[in-house]
Amino acid sequence: xxxxxxxxxxxxxxxxxxxxxxxxxxxxxxxxxxxxxxxxxxxxxxxxxxxxxxxxxxxxxxxxxxxxxxxxxxxxxxxxxxxxxxxxxxxxxxxxxxxxxxxxxxxxxxxxxxxxxxxxxxxxxxxxxxxxxxxxxxxxxxxxxxxx
Amino acid sequence: xxxxxxxxxxxxxxxxxxxxxxxxxxxxxxxxxxxxxxxxxxxxxxxxxxxxxxxxxxxxxxxxxxxxxxxxxxxxxxxxxxxxxxxxxxxxxxxxxxxxxxxx
Numbered sequence: 001x002x003x004x005x006x007x008x009x010x011x012x013x014x015x016x017x018x019x020x021x022x023x024x025x026x027x028x029x030x031x032x033x034x035x036x037x038x039x040x041x042x043x044x045x046x047x048x049x050x051x052x053x054x055x056x057x058x059x060x061x062x063x064x065x066x067x068x069x070x071x072x073x074x075x076x077x078x079x080x081x082x083x084x085x086x087x088x089x090x091x092x093x094x095x096x097x098x099x100x101x102x103x104x105x106x107x108x109x110x111x112x113x114x115x116x117x118x119x120x121x122x123x124x125x126x127x128x129x130x131x132x133x134x135x136x137x138x139x140x141x142x143x144x145x146x147x148x
Numbered sequence: 149x150x151x152x153x154x155x156x157x158x159x160x161x162x163x164x165x166x167x168x169x170x171x172x173x174x175x176x177x178x179x180x181x182x183x184x185x186x187x188x189x190x191x192x193x194x195x196x197x198x199x200x201x202x203x204x205x206x207x208x209x210x211x212x213x214x215x216x217x218x219x220x221x222x223x224x225x226x227x228x229x230x231x232x233x234x235x236x237x238x239x240x241x242x243x244x245x246x247x248x249x250x251x252x
Contacts, residue, residue: 077250077251080248080250080251081251081252084245084247084248084251087243087245088247091243091245092223095223095226095227095230096222096223096226099222099226102222106219107215107218107219107222110215112209112215112216113206113209113210114202114205114206115202115203115206122216123176124216125213125216125217125220126252127217127220128216128219128220129247129252130246130247130252131220131223131224132223132227132242132243132246133242133243133246133247134241134242134246137242137246137247137249140249141247141249141252144249
């Protein structure tokens with residue numbers, strides 16, 4: 001029968017188990033972290049305030065300018081519209097002068113709206129507004145929304 | 149009677165016909181529709197057809213714009229006719245003062 005030999009600790013016993021905590025040395029203390037956070041936040045908030053103020057003022061100025069200009073632009077557009085209608089009327093008179101029974105601004109002498117004031121302004125449709133021009137000119141207006 | 153009268157009159161068209169009208173919002177045909185309806189209200193449907201013919205025609209014109217479209221077509225065709233008949237040269241076919249796109 002073979003000799004039996006049991007495993008046993010080394011002579012003098014095992015060494016001590018290293019379980020002691022070894023924290024990393026902190027770069028900044030807690031107070032410094034919180035203080036730094038507060039300080040940087042305060043500084044950036046001040047910068048944000050400056051920026052906000054400048055953006056607000058810029059937008060205010062742009063809004064004011066837009067509000068001030070809008071009535072003038074509207075009036076200019078209306079004026080250009082009426083001038084163009086006058087051109088269109090002369091164009092129609094010139095174009096249809098040989099058509100028997102045709103009266104300018106009417107459908108063969110029949111006004112667009114019966115009764116009432118015959119000189120009352122009637123808004124043309126866009127096709128009528130551009131009737132004397134090439135279709136390419138109307139496409140510029142009709143396809144404007146596709147380009148913008 | 150009117151262009152806008154339904155082709156077949158049925159209880160369903162009577163029910164839904166009054167839902168959509170020019171009275172919604174602030175459209176250009178609002179007053180004309182109201183005038184025509186007031187007139188029909190006063191004279192009834194049979195006599196109203198005669199008495200309110202002008203107002204109904206005006207409202208039809210406002211909502212469908214048949215006359216304005218006919219005018220446009222007539223002018224366009226007259227221009228083409230003049231061009232084909234040789235009364236208008238190719239350069240002269242269309243107006244020299246086309247509307248600017250920002251004016252409409």
